[in-house]
Amino acid sequence: MAARNQKRIEASDAELVSAIEAFSGFSFADVALLRRALTHASAKGTEGSDYQRLEFLGDRVLGLVVAQMVFEANPGAPEGELSLRLNALVNAETLAEIADEVGLSGLIQTGSELRALASRKQVNLRADVMEALIAAIYLDGGLEAARAFIRRHWEKRSKAPTAARRDAKTELQEWAHQVAKASPLYVIDRREGPDHDPVFDVSVKIAGVAPATGSGRSKREAEQAAAAAMLLREGVWAQETD
Numbered sequence: 160m161a162a163r164n165q166k167r168i169e170a171s172d173a174e175l176v177s178a179i180e181a182f183s184g185f186s187f188a189d190v191a192l193l194r195r196a197l198t199h200a201s202a203k204g205t206e207g208s209d210y211q212r213l214e215f216l217g218d219r220v221l222g223l224v225v226a227q228m229v230f231e232a233n234p235g236a237p238e239g240e241l242s243l244r245l246n247a248l249v250n251a252e253t254l255a256e257i258a259d260e261v262g263l264s265g266l267i268q269t270g271s272e273l274r275a276l277a278s279r280k281q282v283n284l285r286a287d288v289m290e291a292l293i294a295a296i297y298l299d300g301g302l303e304a305a306r307a308f309i310r311r312h313w314e315k316r317s318k319a320p321t322a323a324r325r326d327a328k329t330e331l332q333e334w335a336h337q338v339a340k341a342s343p344l345y346v347i348d349r350r351e352g353p354d355h356d357p358v359f360d361v362s363v364k365i366a367g368v369a370p371a372t373g374s375g376r377s378k379r380e381a382e383q384a385a386a387a388a389m390l391l392r393e394g395v396w397a398q399e400t401d
Contacts, residue, residue, distance in 0.1 A: 175266070179292075182261035183308050189299045194268075196295040197288060201270030210291035217294030218249075220302070224309045225249055228317045247326075248313055252380060254286035257312050263289060282377055327386035331363070334395050339366045343389075345382045348372070361385045368393070 172190045179193060180186045187193045200209040222245070229244045236244075247253065258264045264285050297305035328343075335343050349360040361381035362372045371392060373384025390396040 178262070178266060182263070183292075183296065184311060185296050185300055185304050185308060187295070187299055189295075192295050192299055193292075196291040197266050197268055199267065199269040199284065199288075202268040210288055213291035213294040213298075214287045215294075216297065217290030217292065220297045220305050221249055221290060221293050221309060224306050225313055225317065228310065228314060232318050244317065248317055251282050251286040252383070253316070254289040255282045258285040258289045261312065263292065282380070327383045327390060330395065331365075331386040331390055334390065334393075335365045335368075339368065341366050343386065345385065347378065347381075363389055365389070 175193065175197075176187050176190060195208050196210050196213050198209050200211065203209045225248050226241075226245055229241055229248070233241060233244065255264075267284065267288050269284070293305055293309065296308050331343050335341060344364045346362050346364065347359060348362050350357055351360075352358045358374060358376060359378050359381040360372060360374050361378065361384070362370045363382065363385040364370045368389070369392075371385050371389035373381050373386070373388050375381035375384050387396070
């Protein structure tokens, strides 16, 4: 982990700009701004700065663009459905998932102490940096540049039928009370991998219903996957089709 962090810190400006441009479609002019967006407080040093202020701005830019995207893509949807879709698209899990997909997670500069962070905080870290990057694109290139980046990675998700779902654990909780008058029980079956990048296997059990399993990079993510697996198997949720 330490070696990987050191490699990130030593990346040249040209390499960093090129890596970001490859998945964002945007070429930064202000490299210092870009580096700030990728820097956690644990790695900023005594004279440096981190992504926290940018994260605040990026959250608002992302919310605006995604809200408009969802509004335009679902002209007949009521306000409640639009809110569900928006929340599903801007939550930490979705942002962290996109950060992993595009390779942003490997560019984050952190201190070695982050190896001890709980896995849930690792999800939040990746999500926060994604928001900071959006803010940096907005400040360096304007709203249209930020909008183009967001649409590139969020638009397909915004049109998926599953985007209007509540989170799986909430949905399963209600269904379990209807069919079994009991709450789901989540059990960690296995934990693998290093402390900074674990993988959890979780099973969920409801009286009178066959268990279901799921995996994830945090306990919460694995529990959500297990709950979703049960909802799909039991026909509570319909299978998503392309």
